[in-house]
Amino acid sequence: VLPVAMLYAGKPAYSRAVADYSAAEKLLKSVRPYVTRFSSSGYINDLASGQLCVVMGYSGDINIARARALEANPKAPAAIQALVPKGGATLFFDSMAIPKDAPHPGNAHRFINYILRPEVHAALTNKVFYANPNAASLKFVNKDVAANPTIFLSDADQQRMTPPDAVPQDIRRVQTRVFTSFKAGR
Known part of the structure; x- marks a missing residue:
């Protein structure tokens, strides 16, 4: 969540500048009222069944939800679609x-x-x-x-992806504080 918010705010995903994290924190606070849950995998079935309308998740999970929705109703249009954020995202392997x-x-x-x-x-x-x-x-x-x-x-989407990066302990603490505040709604 935090690296993508950083990219959206125009900051490096794994910035070493403490001040950069305030932009992501402000952005996350603005969307927090619309976040109903934090889940690392439970969203797949809820998205597939229509109980959720938007998620931030792993592309594979979102594509699994799409496949399950189409399996349940093959005549329904493919309403679930994974998207690569225009500002970029993190790349994991x-x-x-x-x-x-x-x-x-x-x-x-x-x-x-x-x-x-x-x-x-x-x-x-x-x-x-x-x-x-x-x-x-x-x-x-x-x-x-x-x-x-x-x-x-695509090559263009790959160019917008950022691999994970280890940050110093002081930055890790800032990241933890920002994300914990976001989850707590503070």
């Missing part, structure tokens, strides 16, 4: 790692190799609506998924 003291590193390697099979990677993309970097998998990705611009971003 999943990764796989094997701890150096893993008891069965060979099995871990086999699992990763399995996931990286093009048809398996594509099946994951088709299920959770997140892009994957495996070019060989694209021929197995459903056409409607491959054509979805919130899954496979």
Whole structure:
């Protein structure tokens, strides 16, 4: 929430300037009366069923809600749509790692190799609506998924995305204060 508010306010998503956070704080306070809940995943079914009309969420979750809504009513227009904010957003990615003291590193390697099979990677993309970097998998990705611009971003949208960045502890405290105040409605 905070990095996107920072971008909307014209500030770097992970600014090192304490003063920059006041612009995001002011923006968040202005929209707080319209926020009814904070949820990291419960919004999927509520959006799909029409109990929510707008959410700020992960593109994959919003696309899952869209698919569920269409599954429940195939004749309904696709009213749920994920959007990339014009001001930009944060870019996240999943990764796989094997701890150096893993008891069965060979099995871990086999699992990763399995996931990286093009048809398996594509099946994951088709299920959770997140892009994957495996070019060989694209021929197995459903056409409607491959054509979805919130899954496979255009070059222009990619340019507006900001990867996560670690900030110093003093800035982390400011971020925590601003977000906590936002959630509390203060």
